[in-house]
Amino acid sequence: MSGQVVVGVDGSPSSLDAVQTAAGEARLRGRGLRVVYAFLWPAMHPPSGPSPLGPVGGELRAGVERVMAEAVQRARTAAPGVATANAVIAGEPRAVLESQSRTAELIVVGNRGLGGFAGLLLGSTAVHLAAHGHCPVMVVRGRKDATGDILLGADGSRAGRPAVDFAFAEASLRGTPLIAFHAWNPRTERALSGPADPRALVCAEERLRDEATRQLAEALSGKQEQYPDVPVHRRLVKAGPRPALIEASGSAQLLVVGARGRGGFPGMLLGSVSQALRRHAQWPVTVVR
Template sequence: MRGQVVVGVDGSKSSLDAVAVAAREARLRGCGLRVVHAFIWPLMGVPLGPSPLGPPEGGLRNQAERLVAEAVEHARDAAADVTVTSAVVTGDALPVLEAESRRAELLVVGSRGLGGFSGLLVGSTAVHLSAHGGCPVLMVRGESDPTEPIVLGIDGSQAGDTAVEFAFAEAAFRGTGIIAVHAWTPWNVEVPSPQDPSTPYASEPGMPADGKERLLSGALAGRLERYPGVPVERTVVRGGARQALIEASRNAGLVVVGARGRGGFKGLLLGSVSQAMLHHAHCSVAVVRGPADTGDPLAARPADRWSWSSERSSD
């Protein structure tokens, strides 16, 4: 059975943008959409109902129900044929949405909510869930055109293989193409065979350009046959992966990266490249964690599956 697409809402414009994208993603996948609002006020011990001196529709609980109802209507406007359920769940947004991600095919969030600090480029919720979520996390930024190609960051690592699978499935859903980008620098170190996850890079020092092309081809192997309708443009760039992907995102509908590549410090849940994309990409970003990161052998594979609570359903 397919999972649902889950979207977190907090009443902000950013979260409503995420709702519209999530509804379209659910329609593309042929699955339902679940709209979730994390309702933290019961944990604060404050009154939740309307004031005795105020209107009966007042109060924090009614406010939460209204913002979820608005989000459901927004989802209907974006994809009328998608079945929408909604929930107001007691708790902070991070643990609530992380728990929701364990049962979801895709988790969608806005780039900024209502609780962040002015001047930050991306909210803490998107960063946290990209590092800890149990499914791919799609952070919606602005008005990304879903007909534009998907930019896929490739480093040749085993950990990035689930991101490659996600990107091809997503491109097939959208009916668009992929720009596969591999960026390299001269000081890459050799990786033993079989690959050791503790080694930092995927290519040999001084590997010639045709070697980089072979690495890229190897990462794409098998997908071209499984997704014959997805056109792929291959790009090898000498330089840093972050800048190469940020630049490529200018004309993309989505950037897809793994949560962690072969660089960085062992033990970090979110790599520097994926963090840079969340903060600086010019379009929406999908961060895909591998099975080793999530502990779920089916996680991050949309082609395969891809406390008080108020629950509602709308067809």
């Protein structure tokens, strides 16, 4: 994919942080940046004229222009050499950004917005884009200083392969090591098998550990040859994937996960693990379908 990096804004501090992050991502990729304000008329005050930004005394237009000017300035300060364009698009934010994702290389949004209609841009829209977008979606949250490794939540599933590709490419762009993280939980098999001899439980855990090792190796197969510049550290953890990844994210600069993996139910486009990470991870999270 060779499109721009697109960032959604609404004037909230979270969205301006997202602009700064998006500018850095565009610079890393050698791409342009497109700052998008998705404009939706308040339901109780529909426009009386043909223009989507008027004729409500110019106040609405002036407010949007202030937001856009501040966002563009933030982008140019963060990445002076990046070509930055902007667009105000009338429409429901989720639909607007989903449409933008068709030609984008990456969509970046903040973790929370202003509330009401504006909040849709950076709240529920992050979930919607992760489930329905046509490119990776980065949700900016937590601390802003880009230190630490790239943390990849790898489960060895076919659905998780694009996330593996993205994580390696991102680590190569940033010149940082990659931590390939796989969590396995012996409680699942215990619950299914019921009370058992302690020796049987030990054997079951060993079997699960071996399977987790195989799944992680399968997920990384061929990638170290493709990205010889990326040091890879494999980490197997005996724990539930959600709390384990949230805790591990504290020492990473970016967390990358798939939209759904082995634990997803049919029809669930966004897995419970990626949803939990989007809400609670300590660093930016990129969800890759």
